Amino acid sequence: MSIPGFEALMGSAQHRALHLEMRDTYAGTDASFADWLAGRPFDDSDLDAWWHSIIGPLVERGVDVRRARIVSEPVTDYIRYEYEITRAASLAAGERVRWLPRQQASDLRLPGNDFWLVDDQALFNFFSGDGKWTDSEIVTDPVIVTFCASSFESVWGRAIDHEDYRPR
Numbered sequence: 001m002s003i004p005g006f007e008a009l010m011g012s013a014q015h016r017a018l019h020l021e022m023r024d025t026y027a028g029t030d031a032s033f034a035d036w037l038a039g040r041p042f043d044d045s046d047l048d049a050w051w052h053s054i055i056g057p058l059v060e061r062g063v064d065v066r067r068a069r070i071v072s073e074p075v076t077d078y079i080r081y082e083y084e085i086t087r088a089a090s091l092a093a094g095e096r097v098r099w100l101p102r103q104q105a106s107d108l109r110l111p112g113n114d115f116w117l118v119d120d121q122a123l124f125n126f127f128s129g130d131g132k133w134t135d136s137e138i139v140t141d142p143v144i145v146t147f148c149a150s151s152f153e154s155v156w157g158r159a160i161d162h163e164d165y166r167p168r
Contacts, residue, residue: 009118009138010054017058018117018152019067022110025078025131036081044085052093059094066096068155070110073101075167078131083167091162098159099167108154115148122148 010017027033035042058065067090071079083099090097116123122145126135139145 013063013118016064021069024076027131055093070100097162099165100159110151117148
């Protein structure tokens with residue numbers, strides 16, 4: 001993830017760092033995914049170490065770090081890959097992760113883009129149709145921040161804990 005200022009934004013979190021993902025692919029040019037898809041061994045240890053260095057200190061400070069993923073079922077290959085690497089990446093770093101089948105999200109009010117909600121700032125991430133990150137925007141408008149928080153909590157309340165979710 002090469003979002004300018006991302007590490008500083010995350011490092012500033014005092015209360016919450018909530019991530020809502022709603023896409024079925026983030027593949028872009030992810031070499032590890034290409035290796036996984038081809039059945040080749042891959043080593044994500046550098047990426048995992050980087051992620052742990054960001055999330056670990058937040059969790060140690062008592063920051064609420066959660067990720068919710070809305071996914072289509074049957075899941076895409078990329079979502080299956082994400083599911084398989086979640087334990088070593090997100091969970092081992094201290095994040096809590098839940099999955100919500102898209103069919104169960106139809107009546108939820110959701111923003112048009114994925115976001116990180118870090119305290120009172122929403123970092124929206126923008127992607128191309130094939131899953132390549134293209135840009136981001138930080139928004140501090142209290143109405144939008146409140147909307148993102150409400151959206152995240154509505155997804156979280158319905159979503160299935162990673163330990164119990166089985167992608168189909």
